[in-house]
Amino acid sequence: MRGVRAVFWLYLAVILIGITYCIALGLMGR
Amino acid sequence: MTDEKSRGFLRDNALSLAFGAVFLATLVGQALSGVADYNAQQVADGLEPVSLAQYVTSSSFGVDVMENWQSEYLQFFLYIFATVWLVQKGSSESKKPGEEGTESDKEQRIERFADDDSPAWARTGGFRTAVFSRSLGLLMGGLFLLTWTASAVAGWAAYNGEQLGQLEDPVSFLGYLGAADFWNRSFQNWQSEMLAVGSMAVFSVYLRQRGSPESKPVGVAHAETGQTG
Numbered sequence: 001m002r003g004v005r006a007v008f009w010l011y012l013a014v015i016l017i018g019i020t021y022c023i024a025l026g027l028m029g030r
Numbered sequence: 031m032t033d034e035k036s037r038g039f040l041r042d043n044a045l046s047l048a049f050g051a052v053f054l055a056t057l058v059g060q061a062l063s064g065v066a067d068y069n070a071q072q073v074a075d076g077l078e079p080v081s082l083a084q085y086v087t088s089s090s091f092g093v094d095v096m097e098n099w100q101s102e103y104l105q106f107f108l109y110i111f112a113t114v115w116l117v118q119k120g121s122s123e124s125k126k127p128g129e130e131g132t133e134s135d136k137e138q139r140i141e142r143f144a145d146d147d148s149p150a151w152a153r154t155g156g157f158r159t160a161v162f163s164r165s166l167g168l169l170m171g172g173l174f175l176l177t178w179t180a181s182a183v184a185g186w187a188a189y190n191g192e193q194l195g196q197l198e199d200p201v202s203f204l205g206y207l208g209a210a211d212f213w214n215r216s217f218q219n220w221q222s223e224m225l226a227v228g229s230m231a232v233f234s235v236y237l238r239q240r241g242s243p244e245s246k247p248v249g250v251a252h253a254e255t256g257q258t259g
Contacts, residue, residue, distance in 0.1 A: 023184070
């Protein structure tokens with residue numbers, strides 16, 4: 001299950017990075 | 031159904047990895063078609079076209095990504111909660127009529143009914159089991175709120191960019207939350223998710239996809255609810 005757990009965290013990380021990136025773009029007013 | 035034998039990383043995670051790869055490919059597709067569309071509008075407005083790098087670091091790209099993400103997480107959040115309490119007779123997506131609700135501790139195998147290999151937080155009881163019992167819905171609901179907020183923040187910046195390009199006044203963030211642009215983007219995405227979920231619930235009553243866990247087995251009666259195969 002170690003590999004499965006890695007995929008779980010990879011998904012969560014990609015989602016949170018995507019959200020943070022888009023909020024940053026908005027806050028920077030680009 | 032405990033620990034199945036591992037058949038290697040790629041095969042064990044084929045579904046998640048395949049969708050992850052297609053997600054990245056389609057995101058690139060969105061960026062490429064998005065910059066072309068954006069530049070067509072820029073030229074029509076008598077403004078300078080932008081590069082791909084400028085486009086993918088723009089709030090215009092950000093809001094287009096986030097407005098779609100938020101509706102997907104809203105869909106899953108609502109579906110996860112709605113299917114606890116509401117049934118669709120005959121649907122592979124539904125529990126059987128009469129099973130509505132959060133079910134007993136025994137049926138859910140928590141606390142003293144936990145199995146040897148149950149997750150630790152299913153066994154402990156109290157606050158941890160209460161949280162773990164709702165963790166999927168909480169994550170989907172939390173991601174919905176985050177992505178919806180992100181679509182509002184990026185949408186606000188993109189909207190003001192357009193306003194300035196057309197020599198009109200920018201709006202405050204609260205002003206944008208009341209703007210038709212924000213709600214049009216939100217409702218546009220929500221309506222399609224609700225239709226898709228409802229379609230899936232009712233179409234799976236009478237139609238089958240052999241081998242798919244989203245479908246009932248081909249020979250199962252239409253009236254049979256909640257069977258997957």
